[in-house]
Amino acid sequence: MNPLKTIGLSLPIPAPSPAMISLSVAFEEIKEDSRKLMKQITLALIGLLAVACTAHAQEKSLAEDPFALEQTRHQSTSERPWAGKTPKEVQAWARTNLHRKLIGKEIDAASHPEWDWFRKSGLGLFLHWGPPSVAPNNGDAWAMVWSQAKANAKRKMMLPEEMFAVAETWNPEKYDPDKWMAAAAEAGFGYAVLTSRHHDGYCLWPSEHGTWDTGDHMNGRDLIKDYVGASRKHGLRVGLYYSGPNWHFDYKNREFMHPPSKNFRMNYQHEKVDTSAKLTPLMASSGPAEKEQSEGQVRELMTNYGPIDMMWWDGNSIMTPQELAKLQPNIFVARGLIATPEGMHHGESENVKVTNEAGWWWELCIKSENSFTPNWHYGVQCETNHWDTNKLLTELVRCRSLGGNLLVNIPPRGNGEMMDWYYEVCDEMAGWMKHSREAVVDVDLDAPLPTLDKTQNFTTKRGNIFYSLPNDQGVVFIRDVQRPASVTSLRTGESIDFEYRDGSLRIVLPEALRTELPDMVKIVFRE
Incomplete structure (x- = not known):
């Protein structure tokens, strides 16, 4: 309604200016962009909810399958600079x-x-x-x-x-x-x-x-x-x-600071002196006399005691x-x-x-x-x-x-x-x-060794035998191995149940076999 008509006046209504038209168009574009943004947000939330549901389902599945859970935990994610290299x-x-x-x-062990x-x-x-x-x-x-x-x-x-x-x-x-x-x-x-x-x-x-x-x-x-x-x-x-x-040896002329400084030196009285002071560096020999004394002492050690x-x-x-x-x-x-x-x-x-x-x-x-x-x-x-x-x-x-x-x-x-x-x-x-x-004395030491490659458990090796230290939950998990012939407690000799699947081995040390010291699990593979 034209309010001027109520007081008996009648004036023409001006046509919209170009600026107003532009503003109106911009407003419509903003509304359209907002609708699109809300749609994208809605889709994203639906996607996140789906991922969360999937993750929850996977987590539930893993919880129901301890072997699969250990398999996931033992995937190596750290850099392995030794892998695949000579x-x-x-x-x-x-x-x-x-x-x-x-x-x-x-060192050529065979020669020594x-x-x-x-x-x-x-x-x-x-x-x-x-x-x-x-x-x-x-x-x-x-x-x-x-x-x-x-x-x-x-x-x-x-x-x-x-x-x-x-x-x-x-x-x-x-x-x-x-x-x-x-x-x-x-x-x-x-x-x-x-x-x-x-x-x-x-x-x-x-x-x-x-x-x-x-x-x-x-x-x-x-x-x-x-x-x-x-x-x-x-x-x-x-x-x-x-x-x-x-x-x-000649300590009054030696420097007593580590690491060295570019700005000063430190003498035997822990006094700062100028960098031009002639002091023997901390880990160096002061000269021929000191070297001769040290060599004489080493000769005594090598000849006087069998x-x-x-x-x-x-x-x-x-x-x-x-x-x-x-x-x-x-x-x-x-x-x-x-x-x-x-x-x-x-x-x-x-x-x-x-x-x-x-x-x-x-x-x-x-x-x-x-x-x-x-x-x-x-x-x-x-x-x-x-x-x-x-x-x-x-x-x-x-x-x-x-x-x-x-x-x-x-x-x-x-x-x-x-x-x-x-x-x-x-x-x-x-x-x-x-x-x-036997788990620590005279074991195999030459690479490759299973620790950090096949397992996160500290595992020593002697031929076809592994000796594994269970983690805090009593679990041993080893990948890329054959089915073992036997698994026992090294301390008692008792057999321990295990699960073997797809080249991986999972062992849980029973509570009754755990002590306050390392409870090594002995795993014997067929030769």
Whole structure:
């Protein structure tokens, strides 16, 4: 209605302008687009609902079919850089992508039967012991090395002379390596490695080379002799650790900072000095005199104590394997010939799997602690922050299932005693070894191995026999295998039911057969 007519006026209604027409058209287009968008949203929601229903149905189906559920769970989604590659190709990949401590050298095992013991035994005891073990030290020679990260974290750092002073009075009155080794042998350790000289430079024997040893500070007491004798008595192979760097030698002219800085250097008093200062880098030799002293000490170790089975260098090597072999024809050189990942930051399963596929021998050296400390030598934290028996044995099974050895560090107290928990763990390990030793000793170590390829369970192998560690739910699942001839509990020998389908095997360890230690399942395949 025209409102003007109500008051007696009559005016023409103007025609719509082009702008109004455009606005009207635009409004209609928006309405049409909105209808289309709502239609698309509706269809999408219907699609999502259908997917959700399908997923729910699949989930329900999997829940009703535990075998299919395990099959889904065990699909490998991580990168497998070893898959489909030759050992040479894996080596090339490893050299580019892995830490240098995961790189080894090819060893012709057939040409070195004298080294069979190393791979067969699989378990070594690492013994960091020396002046850094004694209070008030901080559990490692590295405590005397300054770093900005330590300063920021307010971690304890000692001046070198504070640590060196300990050796003036140190004389471990309760040193009893015979007791150490008796327990280790029962527990299944095949060898031990003692720090004959760590980075602090102190020698645990009366050396004729230098004055920083038990000959000058312990009335000639020979701690190495007692250790070697105890190891041999109890059937353990004898290993010696020796640090190439010697931070005591000419220490007033050595740098005590790591990592180095471009802006300053740090002297032995932890004073910042100019970068032009002539200080020997932390991990380097100060010159010919130091090198001559170190070579003389190594010759003593190689000639004064009878057969030495293993040399474990740290920092750098004083002699080549060939030079050592002239003194000890059968000696096995760990760091230098094999990969020696250090701690779990190097030793993750995917890393050492690559090392094994590359054809390199390897040994994981690791501290027996649950949460990080700087302690390779003894510190009070070691008394409570330590692995239990299950953790140690599980780690052993893991390493063996991936083709390597475990060298676990359990440091003696400064007075020469081993911690109480060490003997408790050794007793429990001895019991486990009575029934499950065959799962970890003298197993196959050459690639390919089933762990991470056929199964996510840690699984060792000997010929046509698998030894699998069930997961937390007691389940073992292995792909791409033939139907087994038998499945038993390695601990009891009892038969265990299994399901075999489409080349895959699923085993559930009954609750009645589970313990607090690794319950290995023995799977025998037809030859």
